[in-house]
Amino acid sequence: MLVLEYKAVVNKKQTTSIEEAIRTTQFIRNKAIRFWMDALLKSKINKIALNNYSTALRKEFVFVEELNSMACQSATERAWTAISRFYDNCKKGKQGNKGYPRFQHDNRSIEYKTCGWALHPTKRRITFTDKKGIGEIKLLGKWDIHTYPLKSIKRVRIVKRADGFYVQFCLDIEVSLEPRISDGEIGLDVGLEHFYSDSNGHHEPNPRFLRKAEKSIKHAQRQIYRKEKGKKQRRIARARYARKHLKVSRQRNEHSKRLGRCVCKANALVAYENLNVKGLVKNHCLAKSINDVGWALFRQWIEHFATKFGTVIVAVPPQYTSQKCSTCGAIVKKSLSVRTHVCKCGCVLERDHNASINILNIGKQTTVGQTGSNATGLATSTLLGETLVEQVTRVNVESPSSR
Template sequence: MLKAYKFRLYPNVEQRIYLAKTFGCTRFVYNRMLAERIKSYEENKALDIKAIKYPSPAQYKTEFEWLKEVDSLALANAQMNLGKAYKNFFRDKSIGFPRFKKKTNTNSYTTNNQNGTVYIENKHIKVPKLKSMIKIKQHREFNGLIKSCTISQVPSGKYYISILVDAENIQLPKTGSKIGVDLGIKEFAITSNGEFFHNPKYLKKSAKRLAKLQKDLSRKQKGSNNRKKAKIKVAKLHEKISNQRKDMLHKVSTQLINENQVIVIEDLKVSNMLKNHKLAKSIADVSWSEFRRILEYKAKWYSREIIVAPSNYASSQLCSDCGNQSSQTKNLSCRTYICSVCGMIMDRDINASKNLLKLAI
């Protein structure tokens, strides 16, 4: 089973120069090939797209010799990524046409482990074309064959490497436990057995600090070193908020996966919910979509089952005892479900999670 492991890199000055060259060359090849594809399509609209032949990165090297200084596999992967994006657009127009890559503070390139050219030794990692090994902070051991790796630089200036490994799948012991999980804003997650996972609201807690740093940034002269320093401060705070959120999502998802065989969740249309401007920031901060993605791939790893409730399943409006449907909980200020038929009184979120659990029984 393929698994990805992400680690921090600490390149020296020489290695940073090489990485910057590779980032730039892969971006150049991607943009150049995209421009030629657009030109060829406009000139040959009547022809079959698959029949049109495009230049390869190897052909570019004769015209632009400086491309030879970087990893050829990185350039080949840039070509593959563009090919996938191009085919996906013609397969489904809603995906959107490929865009030109801009020179920003976020850079990355992917290379393959061809003939064992990527390996870790003495807290350093070897990557193709680079003679010296880069220092790596490997906080987690893994066993398996390295297939590829993606080196990236984030806006804060830090470097990371994501290593794709064909690793052995570790099976967790089976448990007969089933659980319904209702997601919310006041509390991040509420389970059918009455357990509450608190919503830490990291963005809200850092809002004042973020506003001050952004205000400082706006006052700096464009192109100045002080502006660059202020920009890094803003990026570091955004990165901290993102890391705090990811840490919480992984801890909650791991606990649910370890303790339960079947987990039932809602099919939330987050993109539609973000149109509510009063709640958009809170919904974005709670990261329901990312939580579902993490749950699903961990369930696949450890042979757990994820059941997604139908989008029209009104879990918060149904009485978990008698099944009566009431519209009282459409008002978000109503925190207690009171059934007018059987008289049941229960916290609205626990009631919703119990209704979700019924889909697993």
């Protein structure tokens, strides 16, 4: 599955129509959740029942009928994704919050299937043919969608972001493997001082995108409260504040994408820490720094490019990787403030370097007798493995430079 994204050029009338279509999608999704809640004790609701319910909503509400029928089905599929995830978590006995479906208040996308839209022969314009009045939209981007057959386009999304609207095309094509430049083996120890330290002794600097932009972001936030509520200047200030956060998010994503690609392209085996990021961010002293560095995002891109380059990846438990000596295996207890590993056997290494070597050694032991892109035997959370509905709220698109 490949997702190609274009910037959409829209006027004020089209902006109003797109926002109305997005609100309609949110309405259908929330009504489907309510329908499931009301019928929970009476009968069992499945995906087909929710799709049939979207047809009933089209008969009941005029503004729902104006939306394309398959777009309505996509909205109920979003509801079913939340419901099925809740059921799966209950069956697996997940600890803590099981993810009970909630009503959505900030939907920012609408998804069409194989109808409700038509591409211009040049494939640089797209026309939405339902009754919402979106009409023809000009597409800006460097993607070569004209090289793909029209039948391979399975979904078309309109996504609203702080800097405008984007049109995404979901293509059902097989992504072929690419050759690696070498077949090395590497262990990665992520941290806050360095983005990661590998088993070769390299320390990748931590870019700290949020910290660098924090002063500008706080200034933009103060400007919001200086404007009167309900006025145009306040909306402009809020949009400016949102664009600054969007820029930081894109910088973090591109940085993780670039490093993940380089790591997988140069190595046949990549071992990394299987960190519980959700648990770590509960530490209010380090939560901002942990979220800024983006460990989970880096892991997702490693898993994505591992599939592309045929790299074996191993998620290693982080317990004792910093305390254990990589030479003799002895446990050398040290606090977080101690940054140098010194062992009685004579091994003197930087703390993170020693941990990365231990991670690589454990990864090698795990891969003995196993094959595949995920040596742990667990299903990886790669971007290619996600369903189209699951990607609506979190779309990661490869840039032309990383294809």
